Amino acid sequence: MSSALGFRAVASGPDAYAGTMNLSVGRAGGRSRPVRTESSGVLRLMKPLHLDDSGQVAYFVVNPGGAYFSEACRMDVEVLADANLLLSSQGATRIYRTPRGPAVQEAHFTVRSGGRLEYVPDQLIAYRDADYRQVTTITMAPDAQVFVEEIVTPGWDPDGTPFTYAGMLLRMEVHHVDGGLVCADNVRIVPGDIGAAIDGIGYMEGASHMGNVLILGQHVGDAYVEAVREVVDTSGLTTAGVTSGSRHGIPWVMVRALASSTDTLSAMVLAINEHDRAVTTGQGRLHLRRY
Amino acid sequence: MSLLLQLSDSALPTGGFSHSFGFEQYISRGEIHDAATFSAWLRVYTANQLTHTDALAMRLFYEGLPEADLADRVVASTLPAQLRAADVAMAKRLRTIGVDALGVPRTDVELAHPAIEFARVARHFDVPCADAIVGHLSATVNTLTQNAVRGIPIGQSDGQRVVTTAHAWIEDACRRVWTLEEGDLGMVAPGLEVAQMQHERLRARMFMS
Numbered sequence: 001m002s003s004a005l006g007f008r009a010v011a012s013g014p015d016a017y018a019g020t021m022n023l024s025v026g027r028a029g030g031r032s033r034p035v036r037t038e039s040s041g042v043l044r045l046m047k048p049l050h051l052d053d054s055g056q057v058a059y060f061v062v063n064p065g066g067a068y069f070s071e072a073c074r075m076d077v078e079v080l081a082d083a084n085l086l087l088s089s090q091g092a093t094r095i096y097r098t099p100r101g102p103a104v105q106e107a108h109f110t111v112r113s114g115g116r117l118e119y120v121p122d123q124l125i126a127y128r129d130a131d132y133r134q135v136t137t138i139t140m141a142p143d144a145q146v147f148v149e150e151i152v153t154p155g156w157d158p159d160g161t162p163f164t165y166a167g168m169l170l171r172m173e174v175h176h177v178d179g180g181l182v183c184a185d186n187v188r189i190v191p192g193d194i195g196a197a198i199d200g201i202g203y204m205e206g207a208s209h210m211g212n213v214l215i216l217g218q219h220v221g222d223a224y225v226e227a228v229r230e231v232v233d234t235s236g237l238t239t240a241g242v243t244s245g246s247r248h249g250i251p252w253v254m255v256r257a258l259a260s261s262t263d264t265l266s267a268m269v270l271a272i273n274e275h276d277r278a279v280t281t282g283q284g285r286l287h288l289r290r291y
Numbered sequence: 292m293s294l295l296l297q298l299s300d301s302a303l304p305t306g307g308f309s310h311s312f313g314f315e316q317y318i319s320r321g322e323i324h325d326a327a328t329f330s331a332w333l334r335v336y337t338a339n340q341l342t343h344t345d346a347l348a349m350r351l352f353y354e355g356l357p358e359a360d361l362a363d364r365v366v367a368s369t370l371p372a373q374l375r376a377a378d379v380a381m382a383k384r385l386r387t388i389g390v391d392a393l394g395v396p397r398t399d400v401e402l403a404h405p406a407i408e409f410a411r412v413a414r415h416f417d418v419p420c421a422d423a424i425v426g427h428l429s430a431t432v433n434t435l436t437q438n439a440v441r442g443i444p445i446g447q448s449d450g451q452r453v454v455t456t457a458h459a460w461i462e463d464a465c466r467r468v469w470t471l472e473e474g475d476l477g478m479v480a481p482g483l484e485v486a487q488m489q490h491e492r493l494r495a496r497m498f499m500s
Contacts, residue, residue, distance in 0.1 A: 171474065173367075181367035186343075186478040201322060202335030205482040229492070241488025243371045254370050256485050 018071030019043035023087075025057050026080035032057040035080065043073055046090065054283045058086040061121075063093050072104035079115035079144070084281065088288055089121040094155065097129035098166070107136045111144040112177075119148040120273070120286065123209075123262050126165035127155035136172040138216075140182075142249045145217035147276050148172070149269045151262055153209040162208055163191040163198050174216060180248040185212065205239055207258035211265035213272050219279055220244070220251040227275050228253055235268040294393075294416050295423075298409060299430035305388075305405055306381045307434035311498040312336065312374065313487035314435070315442060319496075320486075326449035329439045330456060333432065335480055337460040341431060343478040344368070345406035346424045346468040351476065352410040353420035362403035368477025369404075371487035373500035381405040385412070421465060428461045442497055 019041035026035045032055055039045045044062040051058050061075070079085045095103050111117045117138075126132050140146055150170070157164045167190040174182040187210070191198050198204050215228075225244045232240050232255055240257035255272065259265050270286060277283040314332050317323040323332055348365050352358070369375045385408035389395035395415045402408075406427050413423035433454060440450040490500060 169478075181363050183370060184364065184368040184477060185370060186368060186475070187481055188339075188343075188475075188478045189481070197331075197335065200335075201317065201328070201331050202339070202480045202483040210481050239482070239485055241371070241485040241491075243488040243491060245370070245372055245375065247367060254488075256481060256488065258481060258485060 016072055017041065017074045019063075019073040021045060021061065021073075021075045021077075023059060023076070023085075024078040024080065025083045025085045027055075027083040031055040032083040032085060041073075042071070043075070051086070051287070052283055054084065054281055056084040056086055056116075056118075056281070056283065058088070060088050060090045062090045072106065075105075075107040077108070077117075078110040079112060079117050081112045082114040083112075084116040086118045086120070086286075088119075092122045093124045095124070095126045095130040095132045095165075097127065098131045099129070102131040102133045102167070104132075105134045107134075109136070109138045109140075109146075110177075111138065111140040111146055113141040113143055115141070116145040116281065117147070118273070118286075119146075120269070120288070121150065123151040123153055123266075125153055125155040126168055128157050128164040129166050130155075131166040133169045134171065138172070138174045139177055140174065140216065140250065141177050143218060145219065145280055146174070147213075147215050147273060149211065149213045149273075151209060151211045151265045151269070153262060163204075166190070166192060172214065174214075174250070174252070176248040176250060178248075182216065182247045182250045183214070183245065183252050183254070185214065185254065187212075205258060207239060207260055209259045209262060209265055211255075211257045211259065211269060213255040213269055214252060215254075215272070215276055216250055216252040217280070218251065219276075220253050224275075224279060225253050228255065228272055231271045231275055232257070232268065235264065235271065237264060237268060240268070295413070295418060295426040298412060299426045299433070305385050305430075305434075306377070307405075307431065308438065309498055310377045310381075310500040311438055311442060311490075312340070312377070312435065312500055313371075313483055313490055314439065315496055315498045316486040316490040316493060318443060319493055323439075324443065326445045326453055329436075329443060329445065330453045332483075333435060333439075333453065333457060334460055335483060336435070337428070337432065337457065337464055339478070339480040339483060341428050341461075342464040342467055343471065343475055344404070345427060345431065346464050347471050347476050348404055348406050349410040349424050349427060350420060350468050350471075351473065352407055353414060353423070356473070358398070358400040358407075361407065362401040364476055365403040365407065366401065370479075371484060371491070371500075373491055374487055377500045378404045382408045385409060388412075389415070424465055424468065425461060428464060432457045432461060438498065 022038040024036040046060040173184045244253040382402040389412040409427040
């Protein structure tokens with residue numbers, strides 16, 4: 001199958017998915033509430049929570065251990081007008097060896113006018129011989145807000161050798177609801193192709209973990225970007241970069257960091273999220289009980 | 292052939308002279324300090340940025356992907372702000388040269404990337420796609436190496452040895468570009484990109500990116 005954006009690994013047809021999830025949340029009576037919650041196969045949605053008094057609804061997705069042996073999972077999430085959704089996962093997503101072809105995760109988010117999405121999944125761990133493709137698309141209104149992060153890392157290997165996964169392709173695209181690409185992040189790490197160079201200049205440069213944060217919305221101005229730079233500067237991470245832009249009327253800022261532990265990256269992500277919440281919803285620091 | 296030589300001449304004012312595309316950040320970190328360390332960076336840059344953005348954008352241009360879509364994809368995929376600015380500025384100069392000096396028809400497609408403008412000129416003169424890609428990649432490698440000669444600095448002979456070694460990497464990029472898909476456009480290596488982002492805050496610098 002080749003979509004307009006062409007990607008070989010995207011599954012075709014509903015039967016191609018080992019797990020699907022369909023979540024839509026709206027706002028009523030001052031609170032964000034579920035409108036549609038469906039899941040099938042290996043993906044499970046836990047019951048909604050309100051972690052604070054902001055009216056934001058929080059959902060945790062369960063990926064049972066051992067899922068994604070060469071399977072495709074698909075998440076479709078819609079945040080309706082003025083609703084506020086926190087979506088996370090219950091534990092790391094683990095990808096084991098995939099002898100029959102790559103494991104695939106597709107996630108499609110739509111955030112309507114005045115809506116807000118925080119997508120803060122646990123880290124993704126790719127074990128020996130795992131081949132993984134992830135395609136995330138976000139379609140947003142120009143007055144919506146989005147905060148997404150991801151942390152990826154190689155899993156423990158019996159020989160103690162790092163980077164024994166077969167490959168990771170991580171693609172995220174943000175589209176304006178009226179069309180046009182706001183930004184696209186497309187990272188490829190294929191240890192077999194790169195060989196020893198994976199530790200060297202340009203690739204992982206001695207780090208094992210990669211963390212990315214992308215924030216979009218009208219609140220992302222110059223002062224906001226400077227504040228993110230300060231958070232990154234004080235994180236102690238030396239291989240971390242911040243950049244920003246605005247396209248089709250939607251400003252964004254992106255952070256990419258390389259490190260050797262999940263903890264240092266998580267701390268940076270949560271500190272950036274704390275700043276984001278301070279200038280948007282006024283919610284306090286995110287507590288997911290797992291850090 | 293003579294058109295390609297003209298377009299690939301590093302003296303052509305495409306503005307590449309003022310950009311390091313991130314390697315200056317590695318110089319400031321002490322990780323690029325001689326011909327060997329620059330060569331290691333250039334190899335990764337050729338296998339990633341020059342393959343997945345420059346070469347693939349040229350192939351898609353020749354294959355007739357709607358130009359507005361291609362420009363939108365390329366600009367949106369170039370996350371480091373200095374890189375985006377550099378690409379658009381160089382694209383603008385090359386488009387002007389194409390129109391004013393070479394008689395390429397005007398277009399109002401969004402300015403996105405010099406590789407696309409190189410392809411526009413080359414296609415106008417019926418240069419085959421594969422030759423155009425070699426021409427643009429060679430020109431870029433030459434310009435980057437000249438910048439390394441000044442910026443590190445390294446000797447001219449060392450620089451020419453790097454360029455000679457790079458021929459094989461360019462050939463590899465030209466082979467691999469035919470195996471890529473549209474969705475691979477703009478694919479990056481993480482370390483390269485972090486350095487390009489960090490360059491935004493490098494205090495004393497010779498290059499604009």
